[in-house]
Amino acid sequence: MDKYVQGSEIKLTLAIAPASDHPGGLDLDALVDYLSRETGVSILSKRCSDYAEAIEMLRNGSAQIGWLGPYAFREAAGRDGTVEAFAVGIPKGKDSPNYHxxxxxxxxxxxxxxxxxxxxxxxxxxxxxxxxxxxxxxxxxxxxxxxxxxxxxxxxxxxxxxxxxxxxxxxxxxxxxxxxxxxxxxxxxxxxxxxxxxxxxxxSTNIPGAPLVYTRNIPSNLKQRLKELVLDAHNHFQVGGYGGLVERYVDPVESHRKHLEVRLRPQWGWRTIVGILAFIFVYALVFIDLEVSLTQLISRSIMYISDVLGRMLPPDFSNFRELMGAMVETVEIAMLGTLLAITLSIPIGLLSARNIAPNYFLYFIARTVTVFFRAIPEFIMAMILVIAIGFGAMPGVIALGFHTMGFLAKFYAEAIEHIDENPIQALDSMGASKGQVLAFAIVPQVMPAFIGNNLYILDRNIRMATMLGIVGAGGIGYELQSAFRMFEYDRVSAIIIIIFATIFLIDMISSHVRAKIM
Amino acid sequence: MILCVKLTSYYPRQRTKQNLALGQIGVNLKKMVLEIAGLQKTFGNGTLALRGVDLSVQSGDFVVVLGPSGSGKTTLLRSINGLVTADAGTIKFHNQALTPVNLSRLRRHTGMVFQDFNLVENLSVINNVLTGLLDTSNKFLSMLYLFSRKQKLEALDCLERVGLLDKAYVRVDQLSGGQKQRVGIARSIIKKPVLLLADEPVASLDPMISRSIMMLLRDIARENSITVICNLHQVELALRYSDRIIGLSGGRIVLDKATADVDQAFIRNIYRGHDRGLFFEHATDKM
Structure with a gap:
């Protein structure tokens, strides 16, 4: 058979770590005979009395191949790679070389x-x-x-x-x-x-299987042959190894990779992909149903917008004083509406926070009230109120107040539901009353959200109040409406500019206040 | 209760070019990884954090920087990877002085483990580990969370090493504190760092889990020849898991010894009078 080094007969020694003392526990004899026969190299098995002896034999060169436990292998391999694992057995009836x-x-x-x-x-x-x-x-x-x-x-x-x-x-x-x-x-x-x-x-957790190893002293062609033979041995006879009979031997690096590969999953799960596709599908249907055509939209709007803009310019500020008066009225309506909303939503917000509502019945009532007022647009509320109360600022104030109360109460409730409960426990344990807990543990925690939400609602109400005049509920909206009716587009643009300037100013003030407080 | 320490796999990792290069560094007679000279830092509010720190760290060492809160430990660690800019002094990484320009080179070879884990809580464990590879990933694909098969296998391998392979697809907010720090460690080692900086890695964990995390850090560092600089305030953990102890007090180094040569009484002596924040844990088993 092949000679692996010219002119010299090679003898190999197999150092076997002392994992088991009977053939049913560790049986490498058949494998050794087979390797010896196929390579023409005589192999001597040496059962070591402890792991240290096996490690020592492999490191000092008195053994060239070995069977080691995983930890002993790491010790033998060291950092220099003297000893290399080339095969690991999968016990009969198992699908992995790992054990416990x-x-x-x-x-x-x-x-x-x-x-x-x-x-x-x-x-x-x-x-x-x-x-x-x-x-x-x-x-x-x-x-x-x-x-x-x-x-x-x-x-x-x-x-x-x-x-x-x-x-x-x-x-x-x-x-x-x-x-x-x-x-x-x-x-x-x-x-x-x-x-x-x-x-x-x-x-214990999984332990990677105990490997067959060889040292770097063996010629590389013999190494390769040994590895091939061991990995193929199960095709020729019933192989044995650690644990008695062995299903087959596998490459340890390969086997570790497979062990990890079965756990690979796509970065995007099928649920996400189905979700995105469903989203695209629904919107495609909406586009088709509404007969949206982007090209037409763009070509037409270019035509008309230039015409409208032409008529709007230059803006007509001739009745500036009147318009400013109406704008101030609008801001006043918004401020009053917001105050009304805040006043109403504090008790309702407390009752609709799940963690502090006294009982489920009150909680349910409070939630229903907030949902009800959120559901009715302030426009519709204002229209009804104009009929009931008559033209002027009051229908606007009440409509804004009740509608935004629905929002604020929900915001407050959410802020309260997300507070840290630990201080409440601490105060409870020290015998504080419900009101005291509210004052000391809840109010300070929700204060930033309280102020932030109020400023947001004020900001929003000013924008909405400019429109309420259209249904006769006072403010600059009324002026806007009449300018549109008379086709005085230059006055319309003046009103839009005033509204924009006011909202811009309010926004600057509120973000300044917000930055100072929060 | 038992958090499994996964046996770090005993098989040789496939040797990449980088690995080989690192291996050579390890073999070359204990090369200096880090040389710090005359490091000083005063914060804007007048706090003197570091008052001239000189420190050299050899490759493969597990160095614990021990000191009470406010001793400058964190500032020292942060100035090494450029999170804090020192007022005076030099830091050399592999014999090259650290400048803003080559800071990215140091960061590419440095892993960091944080006291509060600094994980993205509502991402999966494996995605958190993969963030450790972002600097070398495709900038566009990685923004869509897309990574190569090889990178994902490396992430799984790191998770197996820290004993969390089974939790790879669980969201981080579902994990316990000890498990989170294991994810933190996996994230820090996935890019195969030369140097690992750990800032109070166990300060938010209970003593038993602290020990198992320190054990894991030490084993991983040994197995991969990673140099570790770890800030701690627990003397007992420092004595048990380090190769070398640096004592820091008031921004100065007051002790620098191989751990084997340090005795507890001596350390206690050093911190006499200002040992608040230093804990001597009384382990149930006397060492």
Whole structure:
């Protein structure tokens, strides 16, 4: 067969870490024979008495291939990459090489939780054992138990391997032991341990499977051949390995990637995509139904707008004093309407906040009132009031006040519902009355929202009040309406400019106030 | 209750060019990662935060900066990655003086872990981790949350290392404090940093979870040869998890020793009179 180095016969030594002491637990013989036969290289198996020995053999060159536990492998590999993992076995009937560390006790043991292992006699693996020492010590450290601390346990016994550890629990030599799930399953499968002879109190997180490794001393073509043969071995015979029979060997890097790949998900879930498509579909239907044609819209509007603009310019400010009077009246209507809204919405807002409403009935009534007034546009309310009360400012004030009360109460309620409840608890615990809680824990917290919302409503009411005159409820809207009726577009533009200037001014004042207060 | 410490995977990571380069740095006889000389900072309100700090950090070290609140720890850490500009003094990163121009180079190789996690609470865990790769991602696609398959696998790998693979698609606001800090750590290591800056990473966590987070930080740093500078105010954690302890008090270094050579009584002595904010945790198991 092939010679891997010219003129010299290669002999390989396989260092086997002491995970198990019987063939049902760790069986590499068939694999070794097969590799030896196929490569023509003689391979000597060496079962080591502890993990450190296996690591040492691989690092000093007396072994060229090995089977190690995952943690021992990391120690052996170091940072220089002397030792490389090339295959990991998937136990029979499993789909991944991952396994667990288990804490087991006798069925009748008083130990039920991991925390109960304190002050017990515990059996653990040697310092490089992954599922016997490394992982269990981390799981114990998580709950504040240090395995290196003599005082935390009655005794810490270091076991030769997992099988001895399992037997030690069954014999009562130790109270609890940390063992590999692979060994325990193998012993249960071959009948040497019955499932009712032990109880598992804790299972660790996934541990990546124990790998076959080679060192960098082997010629690279032999390395490649060994890897190919091991990964292909399951096609030729029933392969064995850690845990007895093995489904097959896989490339560890590959297997880790697959393990992660099954968890990949698209960044945008199908729900989002369906949502976006549905949105586009609905709006497409709306466009079609309304016969919206953007090209027509643009071409026509260019024509007419130039005509209208031409008639609006230059603005006619001839009756400026009259217009300013009407504008001032508009602002006054808005201010009065806002005051009315604030006054009405404080009690209703308190009652419609779920967390402080005294009972569900009042809460329901308050909510209904706010929804009702929000639902009726102030225009319609003003029209009805003009008929009932007559022309003038009052219908406008009342319409604005009630309509925006619906908004403010909702805003207040939301602000109250989102406050930090902890200060309320503190005041309650100190015996404060409901009113005192309101004054000390709720009011200060909602104050910024209160002021911000009021300013917003004032701002909005001024804009709305300019329009209310159209239905006869006073203010500059009335002037606007009559200018339109008389086709005096130059007066219309003057009114629009006055409205714009006023709203601009109010906006500046309110954002200044807002910045100062909030 | 038990927050699993996921065994950081034992298999060699696929070696990227960057990894190899970093590996070489690690092998080169303990190279200096960071050299700080005469660092001074006075804040606008007159607070003297740093009064001439000299500090050199070797590659692979886990350095804990220990000090009570107001000792200048945070300012020191923030001035290293340019969040604070010092008034005087120099910072050299891999032998190159830090200037506003090459700050981005340092930031590309530096991860940061924050006291309050600084995660985007209503994004999924994996999207938070992926934000660690934004500086090298496609600027347009990443704004649509689109990342390459390779980047997503790296994010999952980092999550596995911190033991949160199963939570990858959960929103961060569903996690506990300890889990959030694990996400913070995953985010900080995804770009394979040379240097990790941790500002009081466990100050908002209970003692038991604090220990497991410190253990995770130390293990990840060791496994990937990452140099760590970690601010702490808990003496016990500093003694247990660091290689070297820097004691900071009133903006000056008052202690700089290998952890093995430090004894608690000495530290206590240093902070006598102003040890408010310094905690000596009494662990249930005596070390």
């Amino acid at each position: 560390s288990l804490f087991i006790v006798k069925p009748a043991s008083k130990i039920h939780l991991l925390a109960d292992v304190r002050n017990s006699v515990i059996g653990v693996g040697d310092q490089f054992s992954t599922s016997g020492r490394e992982v269990p010590s981390r799981e114990l450290a998580e709950i504040g138990i240090d395995i290196g601390n003599e005082n935390a346990f009655a005794k810490v016994v270091t076991m030769d391997n997992h099988d001895t550890a399992i037997r030690a629990v069954l014999n009562g030599e130790v109270d609890v032991a940390a063992v590999s799930s692979v060994n325990l399953e193998a012993l249960v499968v071959d009948g040497s341990v019955r499932p009712d002879e032990f109880r598992i109190i804790h299972q």
